[in-house]
Amino acid sequence: MYRKEKSIQLKSSSAALYNNLSVLRxxxxxxxxxxxxxxxxxxxxxxxxxxxxFSHRQLQAKEGxxxxxxxxxxxxxxxxxxxxxxxxxxSQKGIxxxxxDGSIMVYWHALDVTEHPPAxxxxxxxxxxxGGRFICVGTSSGLVLVFDIPSKGxxxxxxxxxxxxxxxxxxxxxELGQAPDGAGDLxxxxxxGTLCVWSTGEEFTLLSxxxxxxxxxxxxxxxxxxxxxxxxxxxxxxxxxxxxxLRAEVNAHARWIYALDxxxxxxxxxxxxxxxxxxxxxxxxNADTDDVEIEHCHxxxxxxxxxxxxxxxxxxxxxxxxxxxxxxxxxxxxxA
Amino acid sequence: xxxxxxxNLGGEMLYILDQRLRAQSIPGEKARKDEWTDVDRKRVMNxxxxxxxxxxxxxxxxxxxxxxxxxxxxxxYDRLAHASIMRLNQASMDKLYDLMTxxxxxxxxxxxxxxxxxxxxxxxxxxxxDFIRDSPGILxxxxxxxxxxxxxxxxxxxxxxxxxxxxxxxxxxxMHIRVSIFLKxxxxxxxxxxxxxxSGPVPWGTEVPGLIRVFNHNGDEVKRTEFTxxxxxxxxxxxxxxxxxxxxxxxxxxxMYSVSRxxxxxxxxxxxxxxxxxxxxxxxxxxxxxxxxxxxxxxxGLEVKKPGGSETGFRLNLFTxxxxxxHAALTRPEELSYKVINIEAxxxxxxxxxxxxxxxxxxxxxxxxxxxxxxxxxxxxxDGL
Numbered sequence: 001m002y003r004k005e006k007s008i009q010l011k012s013s014s015a016a017l018y019n020n021l022s023v024l025r026x027x028x029x030x031x032x033x034x035x036x037x038x039x040x041x042x043x044x045x046x047x048x049x050x051x052x053x054f055s056h057r058q059l060q061a062k063e064g065x066x067x068x069x070x071x072x073x074x075x076x077x078x079x080x081x082x083x084x085x086x087x088x089x090x091s092q093k094g095i096x097x098x099x100x101d102g103s104i105m106v107y108w109h110a111l112d113v114t115e116h117p118p119a120x121x122x123x124x125x126x127x128x129x130x131g132g133r134f135i136c137v138g139t140s141s142g143l144v145l146v147f148d149i150p151s152k153g154x155x156x157x158x159x160x161x162x163x164x165x166x167x168x169x170x171x172x173x174x175e176l177g178q179a180p181d182g183a184g185d186l187x188x189x190x191x192x193g194t195l196c197v198w199s200t201g202e203e204f205t206l207l208s209x210x211x212x213x214x215x216x217x218x219x220x221x222x223x224x225x226x227x228x229x230x231x232x233x234x235x236x237x238x239x240x241x242x243x244x245x246l247r248a249e250v251n252a253h254a255r256w257i258y259a260l261d262x263x264x265x266x267x268x269x270x271x272x273x274x275x276x277x278x279x280x281x282x283x284x285x286n287a288d289t290d291d292v293e294i295e296h297c298h299x300x301x302x303x304x305x306x307x308x309x310x311x312x313x314x315x316x317x318x319x320x321x322x323x324x325x326x327x328x329x330x331x332x333x334x335x336a
Numbered sequence: 337x338x339x340x341x342x343x344n345l346g347g348e349m350l351y352i353l354d355q356r357l358r359a360q361s362i363p364g365e366k367a368r369k370d371e372w373t374d375v376d377r378k379r380v381m382n383x384x385x386x387x388x389x390x391x392x393x394x395x396x397x398x399x400x401x402x403x404x405x406x407x408x409x410x411x412x413y414d415r416l417a418h419a420s421i422m423r424l425n426q427a428s429m430d431k432l433y434d435l436m437t438x439x440x441x442x443x444x445x446x447x448x449x450x451x452x453x454x455x456x457x458x459x460x461x462x463x464x465x466d467f468i469r470d471s472p473g474i475l476x477x478x479x480x481x482x483x484x485x486x487x488x489x490x491x492x493x494x495x496x497x498x499x500x501x502x503x504x505x506x507x508x509x510x511m512h513i514r515v516s517i518f519l520k521x522x523x524x525x526x527x528x529x530x531x532x533x534x535s536g537p538v539p540w541g542t543e544v545p546g547l548i549r550v551f552n553h554n555g556d557e558v559k560r561t562e563f564t565x566x567x568x569x570x571x572x573x574x575x576x577x578x579x580x581x582x583x584x585x586x587x588x589x590x591x592m593y594s595v596s597r598x599x600x601x602x603x604x605x606x607x608x609x610x611x612x613x614x615x616x617x618x619x620x621x622x623x624x625x626x627x628x629x630x631x632x633x634x635x636x637g638l639e640v641k642k643p644g645g646s647e648t649g650f651r652l653n654l655f656t657x658x659x660x661x662x663h664a665a666l667t668r669p670e671e672l673s674y675k676v677i678n679i680e681a682x683x684x685x686x687x688x689x690x691x692x693x694x695x696x697x698x699x700x701x702x703x704x705x706x707x708x709x710x711x712x713x714x715x716x717x718x719d720g721l
Binding site for chain 1: 445448450493494495496498499501502505506509510512525529530531532534538539541542543544545546547548549550551552553555558559561563565566567569
């Protein structure tokens, strides 16, 4: 069972955006960092593990070349690669990459406005580190940009552009555990609800495409060859990554799901939605039948709050953090 | 997103004005020259609605463009509210805008599905049509707008509607003004945050939470389990209509005011949240100002019916007494002031040329008598260019 712990105050409130919370744990340094998008800015908080002492930083969305209008951020996430950790911000104008503490911007990629039809919204959204050396970022036109990240320095280049989606990308997730053969190690999701499973490398290969069923997939996770996807109708669906087969369907929430997270060492799944609820589930594989199983462990009602971000704070899933629209704090919960 | 924002806020504004005008109206025969009558009320509503749904204005509104800043939008409503013989003091206008925005924020937040924002809009427009049901000319204009809404928004996907909703929520972020009628109905807490119910019908297309189904590799369902949460949800009965006419089913967006329920707001003193919000809008956006000029100019340039000899018009008070209105003006917290934009003629020749061009295309209204409202500066400025 989980119980509520001391919240972390933010300098400004959180926006109603998918996956609006990122958590970075640096095991050696006893420090956990949290970030949540406010709108045109990002709140970054670094908390010491003992709960005392916080430092705050705010990063701004970079204006376009002409600085004509303010830009809004859509998402922010820490990308952990073997050699370095980068903090990636996506906005209506492009993609900003910073050193993990947000101190220096190491790369800026402007979105090509001409790629998008004139009357449509333009933005980048969906961030994940993949294959030990790439960072993948999605766009509103359905493209997934693959950035090759050197172990240090600013010489970041676009290594590939994946063109399988026709709708705005919502989320991207890399394999968090051990993928069985042929299961791929990256999944991308879009506004229409289509999911694509990829194998990463010098060239990315599409392994399977899971068709939409009429609902937006707002959040996705990949673990041990199982895709966990959260949808606009409140459902969580589990698919076999290698084949695209549906293995489980959960009527999890009464409203649009905004965030999913997974604790790789235990298979715990966290879901947060507009209905004010956060649920903890347990994923497992039946050794005999090879069926994917999911059971409900815990539910938490964040009163009068539309949850927009939810993340485990440790790899076993013993604690998690939650953000909500219009809230200037991060709620924390830990196992009793 | 702008048409939805504008029409829904406009709808709320009309609900409030209608209620206040009814509350302050005096039967025709007994009324003094400076008091409201039923006839005056109908005329004010007609004037405002006619201006709001002016063909040229609607055309401009529906063009793909970015959302306005709060200040820019507020100025547009300032002009709209003054499209008739009615006059509002700054304090009353502030209160009106507070109420409008909090009401629509509530509706956007509580929409079961993002697409339901369209139903909320239809509710507002259905009510507006009822206000002017005796005037076929304006009724036609409103119907035209409903058709345009259907044309523009019906084909959008759920994901696109959610993006619109998220954009609107960013616009309303950090606004926690407490509204009496919401507090009394227990839809708003005393800290200004709205109550989100965890019971009732689920949105159309969503299942009641609780069921887990597991499938084997052949696709057959092999197990069913249930779980419970704290919520108490039921299946919805039917879906609202997205046609020109129909039962919208959803109650959000319908008129919640009636003559007996006065509209009051309390200034929520939560300055911590508002401080950061106030900082963001400091840098003036020249493009927004230009668009503001255009839309506000359009509104200002439209024909305004004037009463017989009176130039200043009838004043409407959103508060119960004049003293209350004065007090509200003096005590309004700094961070909540809307700082209506003062447009200065820009020095850049390119901008000026653009403004002149826009000006040239519009019919110029008769110059108004000098008045103290900030909105008048716009018109005066235009005349002077």
